Amino acid sequence: RMMLIAAAMATIGIGGSEKDNVDEISRLNAQAQEYWVHGMYKEAEEVFMRLASTAAKDPRSYFNVGLAKHAQGDMLGAISWIEKALKLPGSDEHHSVYHHQLGSAYCQLAERQNDNLLWDRCLRHLTKSIRLNPSNVNSWVTMATNYMALGYEGIAMKATDVAYRLEKLSGDALAAIAINYARVGRHERAIRCFKRALALNSHLFRARVELFHELCMVADWSSYQQTLEIVQDITAQQLARRQFTFLQPFDALAHPLGSETIRRIASAYADEALADTDESKRFHDHSWALKKIRDMRVHIGYVSADWTERSAVGRAIRSGIARHNKQRFLVTCYTLRNQRVVMDRSYHQPLSESIERVVALEQLSDFNAAQAINQQGVHILMNLNGYTASARTAIFAYSPSPIQVLLQGYAGTSGASYMHYNILDKVQAPPEHAEFYSERLQLLPVSAFKGEGSSEEEVMTASERTRVRTRLGLPDRAFIAANLNRPFKIEPKIFKTWMNILNRTNHGDERQVLMWMLRWPEALPAERNLKNFAKEFKNFLIFTDLLSEQERIKGKRVADLFLDTPEYNAHGTATEVLSSGVPVLTLPGSKAHSSRVAASVVIAAGLPEIIARDLEDYEEIATKLISRPQEMARLHEKLMGEKQASSLFDRDWWVRQVETSCLQTWELFAQEMAALHTVAAG
Numbered sequence: 001r002m003m004l005i006a007a008a009m010a011t012i013g014i015g016g017s018e019k020d021n022v023d024e025i026s027r028l029n030a031q032a033q034e035y036w037v038h039g040m041y042k043e044a045e046e047v048f049m050r051l052a053s054t055a056a057k058d059p060r061s062y063f064n065v066g067l068a069k070h071a072q073g074d075m076l077g078a079i080s081w082i083e084k085a086l087k088l089p090g091s092d093e094h095h096s097v098y099h100h101q102l103g104s105a106y107c108q109l110a111e112r113q114n115d116n117l118l119w120d121r122c123l124r125h126l127t128k129s130i131r132l133n134p135s136n137v138n139s140w141v142t143m144a145t146n147y148m149a150l151g152y153e154g155i156a157m158k159a160t161d162v163a164y165r166l167e168k169l170s171g172d173a174l175a176a177i178a179i180n181y182a183r184v185g186r187h188e189r190a191i192r193c194f195k196r197a198l199a200l201n202s203h204l205f206r207a208r209v210e211l212f213h214e215l216c217m218v219a220d221w222s223s224y225q226q227t228l229e230i231v232q233d234i235t236a237q238q239l240a241r242r243q244f245t246f247l248q249p250f251d252a253l254a255h256p257l258g259s260e261t262i263r264r265i266a267s268a269y270a271d272e273a274l275a276d277t278d279e280s281k282r283f284h285d286h287s288w289a290l291k292k293i294r295d296m297r298v299h300i301g302y303v304s305a306d307w308t309e310r311s312a313v314g315r316a317i318r319s320g321i322a323r324h325n326k327q328r329f330l331v332t333c334y335t336l337r338n339q340r341v342v343m344d345r346s347y348h349q350p351l352s353e354s355i356e357r358v359v360a361l362e363q364l365s366d367f368n369a370a371q372a373i374n375q376q377g378v379h380i381l382m383n384l385n386g387y388t389a390s391a392r393t394a395i396f397a398y399s400p401s402p403i404q405v406l407l408q409g410y411a412g413t414s415g416a417s418y419m420h421y422n423i424l425d426k427v428q429a430p431p432e433h434a435e436f437y438s439e440r441l442q443l444l445p446v447s448a449f450k451g452e453g454s455s456e457e458e459v460m461t462a463s464e465r466t467r468v469r470t471r472l473g474l475p476d477r478a479f480i481a482a483n484l485n486r487p488f489k490i491e492p493k494i495f496k497t498w499m500n501i502l503n504r505t506n507h508g509d510e511r512q513v514l515m516w517m518l519r520w521p522e523a524l525p526a527e528r529n530l531k532n533f534a535k536e537f538k539n540f541l542i543f544t545d546l547l548s549e550q551e552r553i554k555g556k557r558v559a560d561l562f563l564d565t566p567e568y569n570a571h572g573t574a575t576e577v578l579s580s581g582v583p584v585l586t587l588p589g590s591k592a593h594s595s596r597v598a599a600s601v602v603i604a605a606g607l608p609e610i611i612a613r614d615l616e617d618y619e620e621i622a623t624k625l626i627s628r629p630q631e632m633a634r635l636h637e638k639l640m641g642e643k644q645a646s647s648l649f650d651r652d653w654w655v656r657q658v659e660t661s662c663l664q665t666w667e668l669f670a671q672e673m674a675a676l677h678t679v680a681a682g
Contacts, residue, residue, distance in 0.1 A: 266415030386410020453579025606642025
């Protein structure tokens with residue numbers, strides 16, 4: 001949005017005056033411009049105020065005050081001053097800009113409060129802006145952003161396409177258009193728009209950061225190291241100035257950044273969510289929770305936008321929490337709007353059938369949602385989204401429950417003072433990593449990750465395996481190494497290691513060793529880019545379409561060995577692969593949590609011997625297993641035996657561990673003790 005604010009100023013200028021004191025006004029204009037360029041919006045506002053008093057009949061002087069307030073996050077102030085500008089005479093072009101900026105301000109208020117009335121005002125102003133000037137690209141882009149936030153992806157992309165086809169687009173407008181394309185997975189067009197934007201204005205730092213992530217989404221590493229260093233530098237400067245970072249917490253997990261940097265990025269987003277709340281409405285007093293009668297159940301609330309069948313997290317978590325002990329725990333599932341599948345309510349009936357209470361928060365503002373949770377007496381509130389898409393962190397910032405816990409949906413720390421615990425395990429979060437979490441750690445003895453799959457998962461017969469391999473285009477007699485992660489989890493170092501493994505294990509007439517990868521619909525250019533990067537090994541890469549829902553777990557058995565990604569491991573995919581009977585070779589990274597989940601599930605599956613120490617060890621283990629069929633067969637046989645008794649697929653075990661953690665945190669609260677790190681007994 002700052003891009004669009006800057007674009008609005010460039011469109012109308014800073015404003016002038018026909019008064020006699022032209023020199024003074026020109027000096028003030030120049031001073032305001034200087035402050036604005038350097039991000040000193042408070043100082044710019046003060047100068048704009050002086051100009052507004054001097055040029056009282058010039059609507060642009062009022063508008064600029066509104067812009068400065070908008071840039072500082074004061075949306076109500078921005079609306080007030082821009083409405084004053086609209087009451088003065090002005091051209092349709094200027095009024096189009098004013099209505100756009102009003103729409104943008106209402107949009108931000110609506111996002112903060114999830115208020116349908118504010119959304120309506122936003123869209124009415126944007127519609128009027130476009131009617132006055134159909135070429136106002138900023139209004140088209142902001143309208144698209146609004147519809148995206150409301151979950152109407154089709155309408156949003158129609159508006160974005162209109163903006164894209166307009167002539168003489170500025171760098172700011174192109175960058176904003178690119179962000180919308182990126183949100184829906186149209187990565188190639190997003191990349192083109194970002195590059196065009198930066199060609200017009202090399203100082204669009206958000207566009208530079210977003211472009212890097214988009215290139216990673218399609219495995220385009222043509223300038224990887226150079227661009228990564230630029231992104232690291234931009235992020236470090238923003239953190240040093242205690243600013244909201246362009247690099248989002250979830251995106252940061254996939255890149256080679258330090259754990260402390262990732263914690264600080266999360267903290268910046270947590271602080272922003274807190275700043276968006278009304279302090280007078282936060283729930284500071286939780287004494288009501290201590291007054292519960294002795295035989296009252298502990299009330300656990302789970303908040304998520306990912307309850308749909310399309311969400312692996314939703315499917316996995318739902319099957320676990322349905323097993324809570326109903327004599328000791330009251331469970332409520334709170335549903336949020338999922339922006340990608342806003343019309344999908346198919347999950348509601350099966351969720352209601354397995355969970356005692358289901359409460360929809362989609363239509364409530366953040367405060368009203370928090371108030372509903374508080375009034376329903378939730379003792380322990382679980383955040384299953386973290387900083388993933390459709391999350392509403394501000395609900396938790398209001399502190400509706402005395403104990404607030406981060407669980408599974410986001411593989412990092414919240415960075416938030418209002419999130420008290422993070423349920424992990426001793427592999428995902430060894431004690432020496434505690435400093436990288438803002439929460440106190442509740443460490444389970446074995447893997448805390450709840451994925452899909454089952455110890456009773458039906459294993460493919462030899463004939464089925466041959467049939468599926470043939471259909472996928474995988475040679476039946478070849479050794480199939482696989483990585484089935486999305487391309488953004490792959491980075492150049494691990495890919496080079498895979499090519500080294502292929503080079504060392506393919507010998508003339510002996511059994512061919514191939515690398516199986518998936519052709520993700522939103523990242524189709526990745527196939528071309530990875531083959532180009534593979535060079536002479538490109539013919540050893542086999543890309544296939546996604547497995548059908550019926551074969552999603554069982555079908556992974558066509559692979560012989562899964563090769564994991566160290567920076568951001570396979571999480572749900574790792575449990576599915578193990579469930580199908582395929583060993584997972586992983587390398588836990590130094591990064592907290594996201595790079596250690598696969599090691600956690602592999603240990604839980606009983607295969608600690610295929611957890612590598614470093615990239616060299618990773619390559620050696622893979623080469624050894626591929627080159628020694630008997631060793632590979634032994635490992636497979638061990639997995640099939642171990643998974644029968646593994647806690648990894650035991651939903652009852654998982655929910656009992658979560659309940660134990662909840663009771664521990666509740667006892668600490670009831671005794672009015674500070675939150676503590678705890679480790680469950682093995």
